[in-house]
Amino acid sequence: MRITVNVDGTRYTDEVEPRMSLVHYLRERLGKTGTVIGCDTSNCGACTVHLDGHSVKSCSVLAVQADGCEVTTIEGLARDGQMHPVQQAFHDNHALQCGFCTPGMIMQAIDLLADDPDPDENAVRHGLEGNLCRCTGYQNIVRAVRDAAQKMAPGAGPAAEQ
Ligand code: FES
Structure with missing residues (x-):
């Protein structure tokens, strides 16, 4: 089937098998390997x-379901060489160890902050409960998301505009 998707600001038109998942399309066709596969389930x-x-979760979405949609991956977040404030907060708060969960964590955290710009610790933990990390114990991840929330708050400076 033919699909047209806008991924990280670039438009792509491709023929894909109806059974191809979005994550496989992103990684194998577009080379967007920043989005990773942990379980595929x-x-x-x-x-x-x-x-x-x-x-x-792009392993549970078919590429054909993204036809006509905007997709943003971890690779589409930085602007003009500047990390997104959530990326920066993960860096500043040492919110990763092996880093495998980090792209998904950051994408989920950004969506969480869009819904709740000032989440307390429980709200962060609840918002990230579908993202598993096997290294950090989550403490610094929660800290990073709350740090990003403060830096993205209106009037907090340049990060607030992203
Ligand atoms: Fe998609 Fe694990 S790889 S949820």
Whole structure:
């Protein structure tokens, strides 16, 4: 089937098998290997991307379902050489160890902050419960998301504009 998708600001038209998942399309056709596959069964959240502005587990979405949509991956977040404030907060708060879950965590955290710009610790933990990390114990991830929320708050400076 023919699909047209806008991924990280670039328009792509491709023929895909109807059974191809979005994560396989992103990685194998577009070379967007920043989006990773942990379980391939919608359990771990490593493959999280934004589809029309909302987070989805791209292993559980077919590429044909993204036809006509905007997809943002971890590779589409930085602007003019500047990391997105959530990326920066993960860096600043040492919110990763092996880093495998990090792309999905960041994409999910951005969606969480769009819905709740000032989440308390429980809200962050609840918002990220579909994203598994096996290294950090989540403490610094929660800290990073709350740090990003403060830096993205209106009037907090340049980061607030992203
Ligand atoms: Fe998609 Fe685990 S790879 S949720």
